Amino acid sequence: MAQLTLDKVTKTFQDDDGEIIAVDEVSIDIEDGEFLCVVGPSGCGKSTTLRMIAGLEDITRGEIRLDGQIINDQPPARRNVAMVFQSYALYPHMTVRENMAFGLEESTDMPDDEINERVEKACKDMGIFELIDRKPGELSGGQQQRVALGRAIVRDPEVFLMDEPLANLDAKLKAEMRTELQELQQDLDVSTVYVTHDQTEAMTMSDRIAILNDGVLQQCATPLECYHEPNNLFVAGFIGEPSMNFFPMTLDGSTLTGEWFEYELSDETVAAVEGTTDITLGIRPEDIELVQSDTGPNVFDSTVHVVEPRGNENTAHLQFDESMDDQFIATVGGMKQLNAGQRVKVRFPENAIHLFDTASGQAIRNRTLDEIETVESVV
Amino acid sequence: MSIRDGDFIDQLRSTENSRIGLYALLLAGIAFYLFPVETAVMTMFKTESAFARTLPFAPPGADGFTLDALATAWNTLRPGLVNSLLMAIPATLVSALLGSMTAYGLTTISWRGQVGVVVLIIAGIFIPYQAVLVPLAQFWFQVLPGLLNGFVNTVFGFITGGNWQYPSRNGYVQLLQLSITHAAYGIPICTLLFRSYYQSISDEMIEAARLDGASAFSIYRNIILPLSLPMFAVTLIYQFTQVYNDLLFALVLVNEPASQVATQRLAALTGGVVQSFNTTMAGAIVAALPTLLVYIMFGEQFAKGVAGE
Numbered sequence: 001m002a003q004l005t006l007d008k009v010t011k012t013f014q015d016d017d018g019e020i021i022a023v024d025e026v027s028i029d030i031e032d033g034e035f036l037c038v039v040g041p042s043g044c045g046k047s048t049t050l051r052m053i054a055g056l057e058d059i060t061r062g063e064i065r066l067d068g069q070i071i072n073d074q075p076p077a078r079r080n081v082a083m084v085f086q087s088y089a090l091y092p093h094m095t096v097r098e099n100m101a102f103g104l105e106e107s108t109d110m111p112d113d114e115i116n117e118r119v120e121k122a123c124k125d126m127g128i129f130e131l132i133d134r135k136p137g138e139l140s141g142g143q144q145q146r147v148a149l150g151r152a153i154v155r156d157p158e159v160f161l162m163d164e165p166l167a168n169l170d171a172k173l174k175a176e177m178r179t180e181l182q183e184l185q186q187d188l189d190v191s192t193v194y195v196t197h198d199q200t201e202a203m204t205m206s207d208r209i210a211i212l213n214d215g216v217l218q219q220c221a222t223p224l225e226c227y228h229e230p231n232n233l234f235v236a237g238f239i240g241e242p243s244m245n246f247f248p249m250t251l252d253g254s255t256l257t258g259e260w261f262e263y264e265l266s267d268e269t270v271a272a273v274e275g276t277t278d279i280t281l282g283i284r285p286e287d288i289e290l291v292q293s294d295t296g297p298n299v300f301d302s303t304v305h306v307v308e309p310r311g312n313e314n315t316a317h318l319q320f321d322e323s324m325d326d327q328f329i330a331t332v333g334g335m336k337q338l339n340a341g342q343r344v345k346v347r348f349p350e351n352a353i354h355l356f357d358t359a360s361g362q363a364i365r366n367r368t369l370d371e372i373e374t375v376e377s378v379v
Numbered sequence: 380m381s382i383r384d385g386d387f388i389d390q391l392r393s394t395e396n397s398r399i400g401l402y403a404l405l406l407a408g409i410a411f412y413l414f415p416v417e418t419a420v421m422t423m424f425k426t427e428s429a430f431a432r433t434l435p436f437a438p439p440g441a442d443g444f445t446l447d448a449l450a451t452a453w454n455t456l457r458p459g460l461v462n463s464l465l466m467a468i469p470a471t472l473v474s475a476l477l478g479s480m481t482a483y484g485l486t487t488i489s490w491r492g493q494v495g496v497v498v499l500i501i502a503g504i505f506i507p508y509q510a511v512l513v514p515l516a517q518f519w520f521q522v523l524p525g526l527l528n529g530f531v532n533t534v535f536g537f538i539t540g541g542n543w544q545y546p547s548r549n550g551y552v553q554l555l556q557l558s559i560t561h562a563a564y565g566i567p568i569c570t571l572l573f574r575s576y577y578q579s580i581s582d583e584m585i586e587a588a589r590l591d592g593a594s595a596f597s598i599y600r601n602i603i604l605p606l607s608l609p610m611f612a613v614t615l616i617y618q619f620t621q622v623y624n625d626l627l628f629a630l631v632l633v634n635e636p637a638s639q640v641a642t643q644r645l646a647a648l649t650g651g652v653v654q655s656f657n658t659t660m661a662g663a664i665v666a667a668l669p670t671l672l673v674y675i676m677f678g679e680q681f682a683k684g685v686a687g688e
Contacts, residue, residue, distance in 0.1 A: 054586075075589075076589045076590045077590065081590065082590065083590050085587060089581060089583035089584040089586070090584075090587075091587075091588070091601075093602075093605045102588070102591050106588075107591060151587075155591075
């Protein structure tokens, strides 16, 4: 049972040019048993944050609390956290058994047979029992990954810390391990902080996502909130693959005017954006509709530039004007045939558009979620 | 058998010229390097007159063969060999172990002022033996006995009554002093060798061990030390050869005849008025035996360590 709290945690490094702020007043509450993903581009401070929780990095300002106890100055071993590293960081000269037992031997005075029992149980749980007397060099990447996880589990920590643990696996194994890791975390019910640069991992695995950019926390919310109701331009662009399309526009009365098209806003929306004139319009690729004729407002002509078939869907790179590089992306159903060079009409439905203040990047209006339906259970 | 012979001949026929050239070059290299050794071995089995009559590298004839030179050399060098091993083995082990610990403290653990210490240690590698001979002798002959006498008689005066005397510089003390000198002199180079090796060890692994609750010493004992075995082979071979082959420190620090090391005995053996080449060569071969054995024993580990596996 553990609640981990980051309270205005700040980390600065000294450089020749002065102070570099790696993590800037990040505050997050991680509930007991919660799976929190920290995502962001490389160099955003996510690994530093994790290392501060682990105790591998000093905290410049702020507090980290575990169940209300400040652990800022506790050495790593006393924090009761276990960490899984990207490189697995297994001890190459020890067998799997010794690798997993090492932490228990060093940090507890548990008798040898009890350690052995726990190690063997963890190995069975992880499905690596037959490898228990091998050394890491004789294992595949996926197996080493399991040993690294097993080494964390066997410690029975209050918090799991994971630093891009799946980054070195191939795509298929990664998808498998993702599910497995999620199940494991649910079974163990241990609070987990998981750092990744891969937004798919963050979306699919976590209870909540914390998005960092330049050391600043952009948003901390459930995956779907981050997706549908991003706080700002950065979150909107970072979450989602392919990314949201952005168009810089100017508001004039009830019309947004951009370089390529004009967009008519409803009175309701105009009221919502009151007072801002420089606006960025965002729309997710799957919300762009291909239509046959000018049905209603906000239908534009465009040319198909490139089509990337994915089987379940087609990713179409479209252009308003062929001579310019003004590409935007729309995803359409896999059964819809599209060809490069074709002229099509696209509609940007008003309930699906996001509007951001161009200057500050803050979201002014997010898409409406009226269309969300709940699937009824079959009795 | 005949089929395999045929294969072999076929192989010879189809061998490329470049490969033949390579083998010829390698053979020439072997001959070049082994020629002096072969000459020494041949010479040590020849009588004085046979040596004068034959070419240096030709094997001795039936009448010119003798084991006398080898026997003389062996008997002269034997006590020196024992002394050398007594002195060199502890010195080698101590400098390798201390070098490895120092390197660990200077790479894996981070603390203030580290760079300064590294610079001093690296500077230590380049201090020539000659520069320290006089202070070294003064330290062992005067400074240390004086300090020790003063210390023991002050602190334990109630036992010694102020009459304790530093033991006279007898043979074993001289060997011990030589050994300690070599151990201390070897630490910088050993530290440097281990340091470059430890810098290649993954930081994440050390961090994992810290999270596992291991103390700094436990990390050294359980992780670093087992991983540095190939590097130990490198430093042991290198350091043993250095210490064993040294004559200068031994000449300054060891004057008791019974405590002389192999290099001193070798100098005595060859330093007579009349040059007898067969005993000189026999002495050189006998004196080289321990280093040769060390290379043979640790050769594989040495190669691994140098290759950085």
